[in-house]
Amino acid sequence: MSDSNVIGAFSEEQAERLSGVTRAQLRRWDRTDFFKPAFSGSGSRAFNRIYSFRDIVSLRVLNQLRNIYNVTMPELRKAAAGMGHLGDDRWAKSSLWVHRGKVVYQEPDTEDRYEASTAQQVLELPLRIAISDTQHAVASLNERDAKKVGKVIRTKYVNNMVPVLAGTRIPVSAIKGYADAGYSTAHILREFPDLTAKDIEAALAYGQDVAAA
Numbered sequence: 001m002s003d004s005n006v007i008g009a010f011s012e013e014q015a016e017r018l019s020g021v022t023r024a025q026l027r028r029w030d031r032t033d034f035f036k037p038a039f040s041g042s043g044s045r046a047f048n049r050i051y052s053f054r055d056i057v058s059l060r061v062l063n064q065l066r067n068i069y070n071v072t073m074p075e076l077r078k079a080a081a082g083m084g085h086l087g088d089d090r091w092a093k094s095s096l097w098v099h100r101g102k103v104v105y106q107e108p109d110t111e112d113r114y115e116a117s118t119a120q121q122v123l124e125l126p127l128r129i130a131i132s133d134t135q136h137a138v139a140s141l142n143e144r145d146a147k148k149v150g151k152v153i154r155t156k157y158v159n160n161m162v163p164v165l166a167g168t169r170i171p172v173s174a175i176k177g178y179a180d181a182g183y184s185t186a187h188i189l190r191e192f193p194d195l196t197a198k199d200i201e202a203a204l205a206y207g208q209d210v211a212a213a
């Protein structure tokens with residue numbers, strides 16, 4: 001399935017539906033800095049939280065660890081710190097297991113397996129966490145109309161009148177935030193794979209006419 005058919009940004013409600021992590025957990029994890037969405041606006045209202053595709057994959061893993069296999073939050077926090085060298089993709093792309101209540105990960109280079117919180121090597125594992133294809137899970141939510149590419153809209157039914165790119169829930173402010181931080185168009189498109197260069201151009205141009213008047 002092409003990434004162009006997959007939404008690149010998700011509301012809090014969609015993140016709950018796709019990952020299994022409850023909204024209460026999402027808000028608590030954001031508030032305590034355990035797992036923050038790709039874009040968080042000012043304030044605490046739900047529409048200020050926008051989750052990326054990578055976020056959804058990571059949340060599906062965390063749902064398995066926390067809610068299915070009952071790994072404790074202290075252990076998850078230690079695991080996150082122990083896998084910090086793997087970067088932002090540590091939950092999304094690492095091969096993970098649960099062993100005696102602890103998270104085990106596989107080093108990409110050596111394929112050795114370690115307890116994330118203790119760094120002890122593990123030789124035998126009874127259970128592997130399998131993550132289903134998230135792309136297929138999210139594709140059914142929306143298929144973007146090509147006529148909406150490169151357009152910005154405001155509607156009370158999408159993100160509380162916040163300007164978004166048509167056919168998505170991606171706020172214009174999120175794109176501008178990435179651009180202001182120095183990210184290139186190519187990098188932004190990697191974060192939001194359903195967007196196009198025309199969308200980025202439209203987002204960056206939005207409001208300029210008003211400001212120039």
